[in-house]
Amino acid sequence: MFSCQLTKNLFNRLLQNNVINEEVLSKISGQYTRDNTTNPLFLLTEKNGVDMCLLQDFYSKFNIGYKFCSSLTEIEIDEFEYNKLRTLKDGFLKVRKSDNTPLYIVAAPHVVLSNQESFGDKDAEIVLVPPHIIFDLIKSQENDVIAVDDSALDIRNVESQIETLSNIDDIDDNESFGEVENYVRNLLLKAVYMGASDVHLEPFETFFRIRFRLDGVLISIEEASSGVKDPITSYIKIQSSLNIAERRVPQDGRMEVQMQGGAKVDFRTSTLPTLHGEKIVLRLMDSSVLKLGISKLGFSELEYNRYMTALSNPQGLVLVTGPTGSGKSVTLYSGLQVLNTIDKNISTAEDPVEIPVDGINQVPVNDKTGLSYAAALKSFLRQDPDIIMVGEIRDLETASIAVKASQTGHLVLSTLHTNSASATINRLLNIGIEPFNLASCLSLVIAQRLARRLCQNCKVPRTLTFTESEELSTKFTEFNEGDVVYQSSENGCEKCTKGYSGRVGLYEVMPITEEISEAILNGLSEIEIDKIARNNNVLSIYDSGMQKIKSGITTLSEVLRVTSD
Secondary structure (H helix, E strand, O other): OOOOHHHHHHHHHHHHOOOOOHHHHHHHHHHHHHOOOOOHHHHOOHHHOOOHHHHHHHHHOOOOOOEEOOOHHHOOOOEEEOOHHHHHHHOEEEEEOOOOOEEEEEOOOHHHHHOHHHOOOOOOEEEEOOHHHHHHHHHHHHOOOOOOOHHHHOHHHHHOOHHHHOOHHHHHHOOOHHHHHHHHHHHHHHHHHHOEEEEEEEEOOOEEEEEEEEOOEEEEEEEEEHHHHHHHHHHHHHHOOOOOOOOOOOEEEEEEEEOOOOOEEEEEEEEEEEOOEEEEEEEEEOHHHHHOOHHHOOOOHHHHHHHHHHHHOOOEEEEEEOOOOOOHHHHHHHHHHHHOOOOOOEEEEEOOOOOOOOOOEEEEOEHHHOEOHHHHHHHHOOOOOOEEEEOOOOOHHHHHHHHHHHHOOOEEEEEEOOOOHHHHHHHHHHHOOOHHHHHHHEEEEEEEEEEEEEOOOOOEEEEOOHHHHHHHOOOOOOOOOOOEEEEOOOOOOOOOEOOEEEEEEEEEEEEOOHHHHHHHHOOOOHHHHHHHHHHOOOOOHHHHHHHHHHOOOOOHHHHHHHHOO
16 A cells, blocks of 8 residues: 555544545555555545545644645745655655745645654744645646656766666666666656657767757757667667667657656657667657647637638648648647537548547558558548548649549648748649649648747847838838837746747638639749738738737747748
């Protein structure tokens, strides 16, 4: 059951006082057995069947000489001093009050007895709270609670074990490999905690580099001796169900990391043989982005309405374009979420399936077995589909089937790698799609980029000069002398990375009007189609960026960075 006798005693008292029942105790005990890095006190949650009112009443009756607090408002905090993993393991949180005196917030009376060496401050005050209060305190500080062991993120601990890991083939049986496992797990949890989209592990001749992609920009996290590359690479390959003996060809797989509270986070693994070993990139498959909804992605009201109108059509071809990492998948998945109702049969062909979604038939493309995009599309058409999503249109065969499907009563969504909406039309014509087919089926093209979003906590206001306002003004966005725009704080703050926090979409949403359809049939150039779009009040990606600068969402340097094609 529980390793600490004092914890056992507390849970027995909870049981005797009818705060919990045997079923709840069994559930908590089982969770603790599977993951004993978290104090079982933090498993006393409503999710596990605990009546929080009964728990709070039980706590309020402890007569131990400590102050009892039942809510956040009763606790005065000026500064946090804590290690997340230790807090979750030992059951207490150290903070400082406004007068700089230390305050220990404990989740049970016996926590003090179990950790006497940590309560050495003579002037310290000890406050007893129900365990969920500690969670709420950390959430109020960081908006999320993830058990990252900061001490385990010291790669020197891994380096010290390398001598015992010389035989990679026996790596599973080597006890010292636990140090590597602990390091990798905490590294990935740190990536999730920081909001990284990708983790890069790169071997070089004399060192091993680890970088995170944060808000679209790579930053260095750590460098170590080149000796750590083989154990770390082999561990990740094992967890991703890859062949650890094969180092000569690229491999793709998936692995998952369990978070605090039992939630699991998936990573897509990609290995690439380089001169000095295998480079690994782990992409975070974050399904939480689907909870944002289309309205939160950065569309203007007009752009949002255009996208929703296209999605409401029973047939047609909707394309989302942009370079790798521009957010195309999120835009498509958000649209699929709108369409994902009980009366719709939705099938997708993806390489790979990035975010599993209940209610959607997702097919992973595998060219080695003959399951190409084209083959999947042909099968979809025999499965009575309403909506089809193709991960990417790469060739004439896939494009032709997608076009035919959109002409025969199906709504088809897909992506292309082009720089603008008008360039998408030329790309499909160059692939080999006939102009009359394209003009009749294409209903909407969205071109997009992702720009870093200004931190609303530390962004710095600046007043435009007359010259600057003239240079920034466009057909769709007017700037005047004296207007206030914002720039990023050089050093940032505790809530951001160098003045930026998160990303926002810059969009060109071009509905295919009769005028544009005629332009396609008449073979007009990309530039001419672009002019027609602007006359139809379609903002370019740059114009979309200008509007977000005026609204204080991003900066000119960011817009220029992502629109300089």
